[in-house]
Amino acid sequence: MLRIDVVTIFPALFEPFARESMVGIAGQRGKADLRVHDLRDWTSYRHRTVDDAPYGGGPGMVLKPGPLVAAIEALAGEKGPDREARVILLSPQGQRLVQARVEVLAREAHLVLVCGRYEGVDQRVIDLAVDEEISIGDYVLSGGEVAAMALIEAVTRLLPGVLGNPESTEWESFRDGLLEGPQFTRPPEFRGRGVPEVLRSGDHGKVAGWRKAQAKARTRERRPDLLEPSEGRDPGNPATGREQGDGRCT
Ligand code: JD8
Numbered sequence: 350m351l352r353i354d355v356v357t358i359f360p361a362l363f364e365p366f367a368r369e370s371m372v373g374i375a376g377q378r379g380k381a382d383l384r385v386h387d388l389r390d391w392t393s394y395r396h397r398t399v400d401d402a403p404y405g406g407g408p409g410m411v412l413k414p415g416p417l418v419a420a421i422e423a424l425a426g427e428k429g430p431d432r433e434a435r436v437i438l439l440s441p442q443g444q445r446l447v448q449a450r451v452e453v454l455a456r457e458a459h460l461v462l463v464c465g466r467y468e469g470v471d472q473r474v475i476d477l478a479v480d481e482e483i484s485i486g487d488y489v490l491s492g493g494e495v496a497a498m499a500l501i502e503a504v505t506r507l508l509p510g511v512l513g514n515p516e517s518t519e520w521e522s523f524r525d526g527l528l529e530g531p532q533f534t535r536p537p538e539f540r541g542r543g544v545p546e547v548l549r550s551g552d553h554g555k556v557a558g559w560r561k562a563q564a565k566a567r568t569r570e571r572r573p574d575l576l577e578p579s580e581g582r583d584p585g586n587p588a589t590g591r592e593q594g595d596g597r598c599t
Contacts, residue, residue, distance in 0.1 A: 351375075351457065351508055354424045354434075355385045355497055356417070357464040358399055362494045370498075371512075372505050380508045383501065391416040391423070400467055409468040414477075417463065417470060421478040425461045428478050434459035436480045439493030439500070440469065443482030446500060450483070454500070455507040462500065464493030526575050530563025 353372075355363060363385040367373060375381035389397040392415075399417075400410035425434035435457050444450070454460065463470070463479065475482065485496040505511055533544045547559045568575055 350380060350382060351455070351505070352382045352434075352459045353384070353501060353504075354459075354461045355383070355464065355501075356388055356420045356424070356461065357385065357492075357494055357497075358388045358466055359464075359492070359494055360385045360387045363498070366498050366501075370502060372501055375505045375508055375511045378510055380511050381505050386420060386424070388412075388416055388420055391419040403468060407468070411468050412465055412470040412474070414471040414473045417474045418478045421461060421463060421474075425459070425478075428480065432480075434461045436461045436463065436478060437500070438463045438465065438470065438475060438479045438482045439485070439496035440465060440482045441484050441489065443484040445487070446483050446485050446503070448503075451500075451503040452507060455504045460504070462493075462497040464497050466492040525564075527564040527568045528572055528575070530560050530567055 357363070363383075367376070367383050367385065372381060372383050376383060388399050392399060399412055401413050403409070403411045421436055425436050426432045428436070435454070437454075437460060439462065463474075483496075483500065485499045490496060531545075533548060537544055537549065545559070547555050550556070
């Protein structure tokens with residue numbers, strides 16, 4: 350059983366997600382327990398203030414440390430070796446999430462996911478209460494909520510007994526670090542376009558060989574960064590979770 354607590358100022362964003370997604374299924378099957386908390390429940394101010402202007406000036410607002418640290422410590426305990434949960438802040442400053450990291454997180458017992466908003470959170474929250482910062486990719490979101498949902502979905506689908514078909518728990522699109530090749534289903538002809546003959550041949554060995562060749566060709570074409578790195582500069586391979594280099598393939 351994986352317990353996941355989320356701290357957010359937009360708890361309603363998680364309602365359909367918790368109900369309808371894989372997380373809902375995991376919850377029903379007793380594999381995961383997702384609990385979403387409103388950061389404002391840890392405020393003591395009359396107007397339930399969670400944010401304030403940044404010291405030094407600049408646009409926007411910053412999440413105040415008081416309510417956030419109180420929330421995190423209530424859910425995870427104080428930072429340190431005795432803490433029983435892993436506290437993750439979703440943040441553009443975090444390490445980019447890769448499948449290798451998802452697999453490690455899926456073995457944890459308790460995750461506390463902290464969602465920032467506005468211009469982010471006071472640095473002292475990170476220093477005093479956060480174990481790890483994670484980003485889901487190099488593009489700008491308005492807050493950590495969608496990133497937290499991506500992480501939750503990636504992790505919960507790996508929990509044993511969550512997916513109906515255990516074979517599909519494998520790392521489909523990155524199996525062997527390769528993209529998947531094209532997929533087809535019925536009808537055998539659609540708008541004049543057929544289906545590759547090999548897939549209808551019934552020869553499972555030939556099908557497997559064709560799929561592997563398609564996967565390699567597509568990966569070379571679309572995501573050469575996923576292929577074996579050459580020596581020297583390491584372009585980084587999400588399949589292995591190795592560190593990102595300077596992005597150049599040498
Ligand atoms: C958390 C606020 C908004 C807007 C600075 C920090 C993750 N991969 C990712 N992209 N963006 C986020 C992310 C963005 C967030 C917050 C996560 C809290 N923002 C930005 C521009 C100004 N803030 C993310 N994980």
